[in-house]
Amino acid sequence: MNKREFIKKSLAGTIAGAVLATTDTFGQKVSQKKADPFKLGMAGYTFVHFKLDQALEMMRKVDVRYLCIKDFHLPFTSTPEEIKAFHETLAQSNVTGYAVGPIYMKTRADIDNGFEYAKRVGVKLIVGIPLHEDLEYLSDKCKEYDFHYAIHNHGPEDKLYPDATSVYSRIKHLDKRLGLCFDIGHNLRYGKDPIADIARYHDRIFDLHLKNITSASAEGKTCELSRGVIDIQGLIRVLRKVKYSGMCSLEYEKDMKDPLAGIAESVGYYKGVVDSI
Incomplete structure (x- = not known):
């Protein structure tokens, strides 16, 4: 030849x-498989026992690139220079801060400060827990700033917002930028079906805390995404069906002082489910 x-x-x-x-x-x-409109992120609370550089190192290891910012990593009193440095640190790890919170807001001054904080940080989504009597005021703030505000449900122990219905029933008549940060684990611990509630309330779900639990009861404990009773395949299917376009942020609350192995297992399982169906 x-x-x-x-x-x-x-x-x-x-x-x-x-x-x-x-x-x-x-x-x-x-x-060719079409990319989903929703992305995998990390809820900042997962890293409550770690400094920012340690949290980002874990995120690099599992290739997750979106973070809901907690104030223990970026305090409410941060200066513009500190906020700029914070974002530069995230960018070095190819991570984007997409929201702030959850923030407990017990007064209207807390609400005002929370919106100003989010504005300085440069995000347009706040995850928070407001009082019932401040929801009208909160709705007006969403209009004023053109921000989305996602109320977090916390299960049976939460007297304000135990499940998705307790949030939606109080905000459905208010500005559409006021919605839910839907914690699927706490929802099931309260006895409500998270998959059915996504289908029911998807138009007002702006953020989703991704986790699994050991049993559908108040005693249920959070666990690796692959080991609990929530049907993660069914979850992905309903997110696709309703065309959910927010974030799915893993909130890993088991072994919180040594979480990397559980985070890695959960991220791997999530990506495997997404790729297989």
Whole structure:
């Protein structure tokens, strides 16, 4: 074989390989999977026992690139220079801060301060827990700032917002930028079906705390995403069905002083489910 023939055959093989890569064994075209509109992130509370650089190192190891910012990593009193440095630190790890919170807001001054904090940080989503009597005021704040505010449900121990229905029933008539940070684990601990509630309230769910629990009861404990009673495949299917476009932030609350193995297992399981269905 001379040099010219060798080059021709090499080119032909390359082209054939490219064609085969887009077909199955029967010669049919294999459709490229469309990316989901929702992304995997991390809830900052997961890292309550760790400094920012340690949290970012764990996120790098599991390749998760979105973080809901907690005040123990970026205090409410942070200066513009400190906020700039914080974002630069995140960027070095290819991480984006997409929201702040959860923030407990027990007064209207807390609400005012929370919105100003989010504005300085440069995000347009606040996760928080306000009082019932301040919801009208909160709705007006969402209009004023053009921010989304997501109320977090916390299960049976939470007298304000134990489940998704307790949030939605109080905000459904208010500004549509006021909605839910839907914690699926706490919702099930309160005896409510998280998959059904996503279908029911999806238009007002702006953030989702992703976790699994050991039993559908108040005594249920958080666990690795693959080991609990919540049907994660069913969860992904309903998110796709309703075209959810917010964040799915893993909130890992088991072994919180040594969480990396559980985070890695949960992230791997999530990505495997997303890729397989």
